[in-house]
Amino acid sequence: MVLERAARNLISRRQWLAGAAGAGGLLALSGCAGSSVLGSGQSLKVGGVFAGSRSDKGFMEAGWRGLEKARQELGVQISFLDGMAPKKELLVPALTQLAEQGAQLVVAHGGQNNQAAAEVAARFPKTRFVVTQGLVQGSNLSSYDVLQEESAYLAGVLAALTTRTGVVGHMSGIRVPPGLKGRAAYAAGVRDTNPKVKLLTNFSGDQDDNALSYRVAQAQIAAGADVIFTMLNSGRDGVTRACREKKVRQIGNVIDWTAIDPEVFVASAWADVGIGAYLAVKDMKEQGAPRPGIVKIGLQDPAAVRLIMGQGVSAQVRSRVEQASKAIASGQLKVPEIYEGTEFAV
Known part of the structure; x- marks a missing residue:
């Protein structure tokens, strides 16, 4: 009461x-x-x-x-x-x-x-x-x-194509349906593109805690992740700090983070x-x-959903991402909504 x-x-x-x-x-x-x-x-x-x-x-x-x-x-x-x-x-x-x-x-x-x-x-x-x-x-x-899970899938494609270590990360806060579907889509994008790439995925329990997100990002980077996809709110700044310190690339979501911080963000899973x-x-x-x-x-409306890629992304990677985007938009590719893999414990 x-x-x-x-x-x-x-x-x-x-x-x-x-x-x-x-x-x-x-x-x-x-x-x-x-x-x-x-x-x-x-x-x-x-x-x-x-x-x-x-x-x-x-x-x-x-x-x-x-x-x-x-x-x-x-x-x-x-x-x-x-x-x-x-x-x-x-x-x-x-x-x-x-x-x-x-x-x-x-x-x-x-x-x-x-x-x-x-x-x-x-x-x-x-x-x-x-x-x-x-x-x-x-x-x-x-x-x-x-x-937003459709652009998250494309983020997984890009992460799998651009990782140098063979390990990529995913970070989110609370386990609400959009976040869970986004994680499942990203994981599928990684797996479908290169099944040998290892995924570290974590839901910290808080969308806005920068100290917490900084610790999780540090742990994922220590475990080999060199690309981290974040579905956070105010807590994204903690991940950005960790990425900047270790020169790890980040994929943002919702808005165009490549325009805000191109040094850290290689792409952004735009979902307005x-x-x-x-x-x-x-x-x-x-x-x-x-x-x-x-x-x-969804992706049929690019003003609403798309993957925005930074200037450093190669033409070959862009072409692969575009192929996946067209397959999703046409209905040829169905984006999974459930993730059944392991969780990254901190």
């Missing part, structure tokens, strides 16, 4: 942010959620939940950018909760609060919201809920899933997970509801 009260008080003094095309100024939070279909002159109210920092230079920030883009381009009003741990006992009251305070659409960013969103959506049948990178659906609940948030709001505004079921967005 203490945790629930704390979470429900997070936005007690926050206000709705008016969209660029909406009324000027700030509008006070309204009461209970109403119908999801807007009448003439009404402005759509959207709530967002981010279980982490909106400035993590990774997953959460990408989702926030998608919601902010919707505010600016579509003229909607947004309110949000962020900074809480990805725990159901915190996510349920956060989602509940946004619904109670007037959101007609609540966007829960990340698959860690699956259970919480399903529970809260059942209690608010007139409010629409969307989980980005989610696996849940219902009469008023949808998931918009940018298939913010597109899911933006499209959910766009569909709600234009059609009166998000698309039903689980909406999948």
Whole structure:
């Protein structure tokens, strides 16, 4: 109860942010959620939940950018909760609060919201809920899933082609479905390209702890890894520090890390997970509801999913990556979602 009260008080003094095309100024939070279909002159109210920092230079920030883009381009009003741990006992009251305070659409960013969103959506049948990178659906609940595992597979192809030691690493934090699928895809990309390459894979339990990620990266490097694929949020900086010290290359994800730090990053598994948030709001505004079921967005849309490679990647490697990309986009190659190999213990 203490945790629930704390979470429900997070936005007690926050206000709705008016969209660029909406009324000027700030509008006070309204009461209970109403119908999801807007009448003439009404402005759509959207709530967002981010279980982490909106400035993590990774997953959460990408989702926030998608919601902010919707505010600016579509003229909607947004309110949000962020900074809480990805725990159901915190996510349920956060989602509940946004619904109670007037959101007609609540966007829960990340698959860690699956259970919480399903529970809260059942209690608010007139409010629409969307989980980005989610696996849940219902009469008023949808998931918009940018298939980051497809670019993760390509990262595995590149890692297997460019390793000099024959050992590559993978690092992530919490075991949520997108992260698990990304690991499975990366492992498959490595295995399909060169089965002799050894994979070291670790879920540390925390997406944002740089001291922890630094230790894990040091351990993987000591075990021979010379390319490490990271699916972390703020905790990526710890890996980058270890890679820089030992001149090990890193493959980033979500955004283009090769443009941010080309000295360390050989590639980045681009997956604009913010597109899911933006499209959910766009569909709600234009059609009166998000698309039903689980909406999948993959390599067929390069703006959403692709592997970005640094300038030092050879033409031969680029060609192999492109072949794999075309095979996935055409449906010829199915990316595995389950990893059954060993774990790297620290």
